[in-house]
Amino acid sequence: MQNLITRSISALIYAIIFITAILYSVESYTILIALFAAICLWEFTKIINFKNSIPFILLPLAIYYGKVLISEKSLLFLLAITLLCSLRLIYNLYQKSTTYPSAFIDKLDLCIRYIILPFLFLMTLPLINNNYHPYVIIYIIILIWTNDSFAFLVGKNFGKTKLFERVSPKKTIEGFIGGFIFSLIVGFLIGYYSSVFSILNWMIIAVIVSVFGTWGDLIESKFKRQANVKDSGTIMPGHGGLLDRLDSLYFLTPFVYLYVHFLM
Template sequence: MGNLLRRSFSGIIFVLIFVSSILVSKESYIVLTSLFALLGIWEFSKMIDFKSFVSYIFFGLVLFLMLKRPESYAITGVLIITILSSVFLIYQLFAKKEILFFNDRSKLGLTIRYLIFSMSFLVLLPFYKGEYNPYLMICILVLIWVNDSFAFLVGKNIGKTKLFVSVSPKKTIEGFVGGVVFAIIAAFTISKYNTDFTLLNWIVIAVIVSVIGTIGDLVESKFKRQANIKDSGTIMPGHGGILDRLDSLLFAAPFVYMYINFII
């Protein structure tokens, strides 16, 4: 019970801080997500034993250029690289292949593709058609949190079939399906209040964040398994590190960005 209370309390504080930063201004959102990114880089660097400040500097440069020139064709190129890298990580996950990084150069490349580029698209996500749209970001977060919450509740109560036992033994197929179903239900509700997109588009976004987000959770679990650690950090009592809290959103962000800006 004590751990559940700690987890609930820290989770509520995290949500309040995150939502407040989104609603206050675009500057507060950029600052907070940038702080999350720096903490994530620190946790991931420890996970892969990468002792260099280059990744922090690189994140700052990439984010500055993306925010300075949001219409640049370079962003499209970075998005393609990020999506392809994510697809390769998904392949390594399901093929049960070890994610290899032999030296500092390969560790830096992995950090850039897996974390820095993805986090940059998380920062860009609420900027739609040249305008900062805080309610778009909140709706996406609601879909993520609904999926995570009901995947946990359904899996805990009726889950029997393991989803990916070698990486995350607690996840079940029933929980995964429950998370997707309730995220789609949430998309129906969101579409009535947020008319930026059609109902069909909100359903597609719900499926993306549910399926890709779950895979992102599994990918991060794979990194932790390889590093032989339980959590990415200790900054959030009951949850672990910032990567443990953002892994689903982080992995799904480039896919949602692509759908919203290039497909709709």
């Protein structure tokens, strides 16, 4: 009971801070995402045992140049190398090897392409045609919450077939399907009642959120399993680290960014 109360209070504070920063202004959103990126980067370097200051020097530089000076062509190039890293991690997820990353260059590469660049795209995702659209982020968070909640509920009550037992023993295929279906329903409702994007676009975004959000959660779980740790940190009492809370969001963001800014 005490743990449930702790988890609830922690989650409420996190939600209030996140939503307030999103809605208040583009500046407050940028500052919060930069802070989240720094914390997640610190937690990730602990998981992969990477004791080097280079990523923490590159993070503010990436944020500054990404927000102020970078051209659309350069941004597209960074998006491409980020997506390639994501696809490599999805491929690596299905390999039984537990040695990745082991080399210095692989750890540095992951810090940049798995953490820093996705957070850069999360920061710039709601900036559409030079206008800040905060509800784009809020709706995506709602889709993630819907997918996670119904994957848990359906999996707990009807789940029989393990989705990826080697990495996450509690996830089931039935749970994934449940989260996927309810995400589509909520995507339809968002598109129907929202003036931001069409119904079809929000349903496509819901598919991206459900599929790549699940992969993002599994990939972070594999990193933790390789490091033999339960949580990425202790910053959120009852929940673990911030990386544990944001693994789906920042992993799926480059794919949503690609769709919203270049394909839609």
